[in-house]
Amino acid sequence: MAKLIFGCGYLGRRVARLWIAAGEKVFALTRSANRAAELAKAGIEPIVGNLLEDRQITLPQEAQTVLFSVGMDRTSPQRVHDVYVGGLRNALAWTPAGVDRFLYISSTGVYGQVTGADVDELSPCRPAREGGQACLAAEQLLEASPFAPRAIVLRLAGIYGPARIPRSANLLAGHPIDAPAQGWLNLIHADDAARIVLLAEERAITPRTYVVSDGAPVLRADYYTELPRLLNAPPPRFIDPPPDSPAAQRAASDKRINPRRMFNELNPKLEYPSYIAGLAAIVATP
Numbered sequence: 001m002a003k004l005i006f007g008c009g010y011l012g013r014r015v016a017r018l019w020i021a022a023g024e025k026v027f028a029l030t031r032s033a034n035r036a037a038e039l040a041k042a043g044i045e046p047i048v049g050n051l052l053e054d055r056q057i058t059l060p061q062e063a064q065t066v067l068f069s070v071g072m073d074r075t076s077p078q079r080v081h082d083v084y085v086g087g088l089r090n091a092l093a094w095t096p097a098g099v100d101r102f103l104y105i106s107s108t109g110v111y112g113q114v115t116g117a118d119v120d121e122l123s124p125c126r127p128a129r130e131g132g133q134a135c136l137a138a139e140q141l142l143e144a145s146p147f148a149p150r151a152i153v154l155r156l157a158g159i160y161g162p163a164r165i166p167r168s169a170n171l172l173a174g175h176p177i178d179a180p181a182q183g184w185l186n187l188i189h190a191d192d193a194a195r196i197v198l199l200a201e202e203r204a205i206t207p208r209t210y211v212v213s214d215g216a217p218v219l220r221a222d223y224y225t226e227l228p229r230l231l232n233a234p235p236p237r238f239i240d241p242p243p244d245s246p247a248a249q250r251a252a253s254d255k256r257i258n259p260r261r262m263f264n265e266l267n268p269k270l271e272y273p274s275y276i277a278g279l280a281a282i283v284a285t286p
Contacts, residue, residue, distance in 0.1 A: 004063035007070035014194035084134040157213035161190030178241040181221035189272035
């Protein structure tokens with residue numbers, strides 16, 4: 001079955017590799033000719049087009065699974081709502097009607113809990129931050145679309161992996177962490193997240209929503225004690241962020257993601273069942 005990816009970046013490339021290794025044909029939309037050449041070298045069939053600016057893009061009719069994994073380019077002048085919601089609106093309009101599965105990568109940022117409570121798919125969504133609000137609006141757009149009966153929403157916790165360890169550069173430089181030492185972090189290694197995407201495609205009964213994490217929430221102080229130990233960096237120092245800053249908004253979120261539905265229904269075997277295993281493997285790899 002052919003696959004089509006919107007957003008073939010940090011996660012999407014990993015999913016593409018797994019599909020290609022399984023003998024599947026993979027298409028991916030990119031707005032860059034240089035990026036298209038990179039994708040082609042990786043065995044991915046590129047489609048050059050701009051998801052936000054083009055009026056119409058012709059997509060392969062043979063695609064039976066779509067993965068929408070568009071992330072926010074922090075250097076872009078576009079608003080996060082335009083990227084997540086506007087981009088998904090165009091993708092839904094252009095996607096061939098015969099697609100069997102539409103996989104949407106969302107975020108646990110759709111939850112706004114601040115008391116450290118357990119959170120799962122049935123917990124109320126009251127996002128306080130713009131990114132979470134945009135993700136929730138995109139989910140609602142998908143739910144109202146013709147693809148809703150075939151939709152799988154994956155609300156990912158904080159994704160980390162090689163070349164993506166948040167705060168590592170700051171810790172190595174001895175800079176303080178602008179967040180309180182307390183509060184929960186919820187994580188999933190990028191490689192495990194990619195495998196869960198394929199399991200959701202294979203095993204989920206649609207429509208379905210899953211929270212995706214390793215199921216091992218960690219207190220911020222414990223995470224930022226282990227990371228500098230592995231990096232041979234100075235011990236962390238914590239400072240309060242300015243009250244109205246994005247860092248303060250991030251720090252205010254405090255919840256423990258409970259992915260029991262994911263484990264019960266998809267039965268993933270995580271290669272990195274906690275941040276300790278994941279960080280150790282990343283740091284040990286040259």
